[in-house]
Amino acid sequence: MKKTTRREFLKTLGSTAASGMAMSMLSSCTSVGQTGWGERKQPNIIFIMTDDHASHALSCYGSKINKTPNLDRLAKEGMLFKNCFCTNSICAPCRAVILTGKYSHLNGVIDNRKRFDGTQQTFPKLLQKVGYETAMIGKWHLKSDPTGFDYWNVLPGQGTYYNPAMKEMGQRKKYTGYTTDIITDHCIKWLKERKAGKPFCLMYHHKAPHRRWEPGPKYLNMYDDVTMPEPDNLFDDYSNRGRAAREQDMSIEKTMDKRDLKLIPPGDLNPEQKKLWDAAYNPKNEAFEKANLQGRDLVRWKYQRYIKDYLRCIASVDDNVGRLLDFLDESGLTDNTIVFYTSDQGFYLGDHGWFDKRFMYEESLRMPLLARYPGKIKAGSVNDDIVLNLDFGPTFLDLAGVSKPPDMQGSSIRRLLRGRTPGNWRKSMYYRYYQYPAVHSVKRHYGVRTERYKLIHFYHDIDEWELYDLRKDPREMKNVYDDPAYADTVKQLKAELERLRKKYKDSD
Ligand SMILES: [Ca+2]
Structure with a gap:
């Protein structure tokens, strides 16, 4: 059955919706006074x-290079956040x-090398205390085993795209297939088998589309016949910027290696998968070898290879999110x-000539954020307030009717979800990146972003400031820190930066 048909079918069932489904819907809610929505049921x-x-690889965010129909469904039926950082x-x-x-300076994980201290307070632990059944499935990447979950099944470290090993409640098992599909299978299985009578919180976390962007068997030839549009600053020469942008090691031109570019196949394919892979990539690679590209032509080829593989991985994510949303429909779980x-x-999609992340520049600072709660969040709504990943925990707690512990630094976005931004909502955000010297050579920096400006200080083996006027220069191509016209702005932003550092207790 086609998706729309299935949904329509469920709608026509109305209140009689297969009594079993209705029962499971009722039994998955618990009364606990009032939740953040002013309801008696916990969602x-x-x-x-x-x-x-x-976010510029989601069609609901205006992507020029791909379509994400299932993720768009969440935007269409819920709220899209334009400025989540x-x-x-x-x-x-x-x-x-x-x-x-x-x-980071308070939770201890300032960079990828640190181990997460699982004994500290987390939102899943607090949800458990008020009766939630919690699960964490997929990529975890925090070195220590998950805590605060009734069930967990995670990829060790970065995990692999094919035939992953997973650690289920401490036990390692190996699976055959494509990881994006396998993680979704585990989530649906858990949803089917979870305890009746309890509300749940499921963390459904994909590895994709992380480097090295290895597409699933279904999409190995997707986009073969198209040329992707290039970003306008693919050949950025970093003039008008400082040393940090010039001295990074994350460029498509210089940093991408043969495995990234699939000139060497992934090492973990089984013979059947290898056959499919070779059939898809060998002819493309032979044509590349023959062309003997140089200079900008070579960079252009690398960009095409990279972006297509990245988007192929996203196509599988989109399919699988669709599969999960369909399961929610079929099991009567969508509404609650x-x-x-x-x-x-x-991530950088060739912007500034880069891949990877780390910098406080827009493409890696911004996170996509979509939220759907039928009947509660207005369908097709858009929010442009400054929202942070720091806010997610307090939001989940608020939705469950738990007040935020005083030491959590974010704020619940519940009122934003209802379309009512509080008058005192933040107008600026604080950022800090630590992992240097390290792979990709992005220098340490911290900074402040407001609706219009971004001030960044690069430090450690350098002492350089950058200021961007995002209204005039949304692509951040010109540092105006030394422009006298911005002297007052710099002064104000430095004061704001100090205020935020104090507020968030970042004193070193
Ligand atoms: Ca990441």
């Missing part, structure tokens, strides 16, 4: 997170911020489940 929460999915644009730190509602979609941070 179920599904928190979908991907890894490195930039991370506080430290790299994998493990983002995850630790989300779990704790605290900045709030679904969030985000990515641990943004």
Whole structure:
């Protein structure tokens, strides 16, 4: 059956909706006084997170390069956040911020090398205390085993795209197939088998579309016949910027290696998968070898190879999110489940000539954020307030009727979800990145972003300031820090930066 047909079918069932489904819907709610919505029932929460999915690769955010019909469904039926930002644009730190509602310097995971201290307070633990059944399935990436979950089944470290090993409640098992499909299978299985009578919080976390962007068998030839539009600054020469932009090591031109570019196949394919892979990539690679490209032509080829593989991975994510949303429809869970979609941070899709993340520049600072709660969040609504990954934990707690512990630093976005932004909502955000010296050579920096401006200080082996006027220069191509016309702005932003550092207790 086609998706729309199935949904229409369920609608026509109306209140008689297969009595079993109705029962499961009722039994998955618990009365606990009032939740943040002023209701007596606690909603179920599904928190979908991907890894490195930039918002400009979602069609609901205006992507020029791909379509994401199932993710768009969440935007169409819920709210899209235009200005959701991370506080430290790299994998493990983002995850630790989300779990704790605290900045990196307080939760301890300042970079990917640190181990998460699972004994500390997290929102899943607090949800458990008020009766939620909690599960964490997919990419975890925090070194220590998950805590605060009744069930967990996670990829060790980064995990693999094919035939993944997973650690289920401490036990390692190996699976055959494509990881994006397998993680979704586990989520649907858990939803079917969870305890009746309890509201739930499910963390459904994909590895995709993280480097090395290995597409699933279904999409190995997707986009073969199209040429993707290039970003306008693919050949950025970093003039008008500082040393940090010039000295990074994350360019398509210089950093991408043969495995990234699929000139060497992935190592973990089984013979059947390898056959499909070779059939898809060998002819493309032979044509490339023959063409003997140089200079800008070579960069252009690398960009095409990279972006197509990245988007092929996203196509599988989109399919699988659709599969999960269909399951919610079929099992009568849609109406009492709030679904969030985000990515641990943004990514460069050839912008500035780069891939990867880390910088406080827009493409990696911004996270996609979609939220759907039928009848509660207005369908097709858009919010442009400054929202942070720091806010997710407090939001989930608020939705469950739990007040935020005083040491959590974010704020619940519940009122934003209702279309009523409080008058005192934040007008600026604080950012800090630490992982240097390290892979990709992005220098340490911290900064402040307001609706219009961004001030960044690069430090450690450098002492350089950058200021961008985002209204005039949304692509951040010109540092105007030394422009006398912005002297007052610099002064104000420095004061704001100090205020935020104090507020968030970042004193070093
Ligand atoms: Ca990431």
